[in-house]
């Protein structure tokens with residue numbers, strides 16, 4: 032390979048930069064039909080005619096004057112000078128929104144950036160009878176212009192050829208004042224008149240308009256929003272039940288096979304009682320999690336997410352935030368980490384901080400396994416009025432409670448943190464698009480993959496440690512001969528016993544204590560830990576974890592360990608406690624210190640303990 | 651008259667935006683003195699408003715819209 036080129040994408044939010052990045056590099060960056068999906072720089076590369084091209088995808092922005100942390104990342108890259116600066120910018124304009132799109136383009140041109148102009152969404156433009164005379168436009172702007180469709184993968188080879196032909200320029204970025212917006216728009220309007228014509232026959236009657244009549248209807252609007260969320264949780268519970276049972280059964284029979292084929296010893300014990308239950312504790316919930324991701328992908332790809340911000344703005348204002356905070360909160364259903372990162376699009380530091388602090392209260396997919404297991408012990412798998420799954424209803428209630436606690440906390444924080452708001456709320460509203468199956472499928476796949484690999488790593492580690500600590504105890508350290516260590520006498524058992532006085536008021540015994548300690552770094556470990564603990568206790572018996580737990584009785588009182596009080600208390604504990612090191616790490620990164628993550632951790636811990644205590648005492 | 655008072659669907663022309671931050675931000679969307687706008691609809695609770703200009707839609711709160719002075723255009 033002879034040489035390499037450094038190029039960067041640029042353009043407004045939601046113009047299709049990440050889609051184009053994916054089309055060029057073959058990678059799978061997240062895309063979605065709402066502004067502000069990408070909030071950090073991402074790089075990739077491809078090779079064309081022996082030339083390696085490094086491509087950088089960036090957050091979108093409307094103008095070189097950045098107003099939020101994500102925009103700052105892009106404007107810094109655009110205005111960068113020196114040998115590290117990109118040698119060429121591929122500007123991604125939305126061909127159906129040229130007036131708006133060309134503004135930043137002309138600013139960049141005035142600033143002296145080396146540019147190629149791509150007119151993305153050309154498939155939509157064609158459909159709507161927008162005819163763009165690209166040759167005339169090239170002449171007018173003095174810059175190469177190319178229609179492309181990142182989604183339909185049209186014009187990608189041509190773009191690669193064009194990038195290849197363009198000589199890299201050493202940038203001479205002008206320090207001069209940018210032209211006034213009015214001047215730029217004068218130029219844009221001229222381009223529009225000269226180069227664009229509309230085919231009247233295809234004149235576009237907006238389907239978006241019709242949808243919005245309903246979506247933004249004073250009554251039906253809210254009803255649709257809540258119906259969607261409700262349907263989502265119902266589906267998560269009732270549709271995923273079968274694949275879940277299959278996966279668990281498969282794990283059990285795998286365990287039985289290994290039991291009879293592996294020689295007895297620590298390796299067999301570790302595999303069957305440590306690793307397998309740990310893994311199945313996460314994998315069996317994958318169908319549910321995939322369903323959840325499916326609904327979230329639909330929400331994002333259709334453009335409905337932005338309508339949700341408008342619907343919720345009123346409510347958010349009550350607690351001192353604005354509709355923009357709804358996007359991180361809803362993506363918090365999947366995982367708090369990208370959700371916290373997505374607050375970078377919020378321009379007001381105070382709003383951003385509050386949103387970051389409350390986001391982990393939203394129930395993420397890692398809580399789902401814990402909820403599903405506990406709810407299935409608490410309620411029968413029956414339908415209320417023959418339609419609504421009881422367990423689905425309980426799940427909805429839990430999510431609602433998470434949301435309410437987030438609002439309540441915001442309300443309190445709003446009183447406490449006083450910084451003046453500077454940026455007015457302005458939100459671009461994209462048109463609805465029919466969700467594209469490839470995008471949706473890819474998103475589900477990517478998210479499930481990272482869920483499994485992230486959770487997998489942690490769980491594998493923790494379940495091995497947990498197995499070791501539960502199989503061996505202090506007695507094994509001395510050389511004196513002794514009986515085989517029971518769970519109660521193991522290190523883990525001792526630790527559980529040690530914290531039992533603290534957790535007994537919540538209704539937990541020492542075994543639950545072990546599971547709680549083990550899931551401090553990642554809450555989804557809970558189910559696997561429970562499985563490991565009970566497996567080690569009765570070696571030979573391979574049962575579904577749910578059945579095993581429901582039979583557990585307190586040796587002293589003879590009552591069921593997992594009674595209503597304990598179950599509700601556990602649900603609340605896992606709903607509120609911040610058991611996720613990754614969240615703490617990302618909070619530290621985004622707030623620049625340990626102060627806020629620590630406050631958040633303490634606050635959520637206290638909330639979890641108190642509500643669990645209350646539930647157990649009352650029920 | 652300001653934008654918050656404009657009835658839904660009616661075209662109007664921007665006269666002045668009285669708040670600097672808002673004015674600067676709107677300018678970048680091509681909305682400044684002399685540009686035609688209209689309110690497409692309001693969110694269910696009456697706020698934010700959905701502003702349309704040059705084929706683009708923007709969500710804008712009423713409390714910000716009051717800073718935008720406008721003149722109604724004749725209905726066609």
Ligand SMILES: Nc1nc2c(ncn2[C@@H]2O[C@H](COP(=O)(O)OP(=O)(O)OP(=O)(O)O)[C@@H](O)[C@H]2O)c(=O)[nH]1
Nearest residue numbers: 045046047048049050062063067068069091180181
């Ligand atoms: N019809 C059509 N849709 C497209 C095309 N390119 C992108 N899209 C869709 O436009 C939406 C936005 O695409 P993204 O690639 O996420 O946009 P982005 O510029 O990266 O947006 P931000 O990361 O928010 O700045 C997605 O729903 C894409 O599926 C295209 O060529 N045609």
Ligand SMILES: [Mg+2]
Nearest residue numbers: 048049068069
């Ligand atoms: Mg993007």
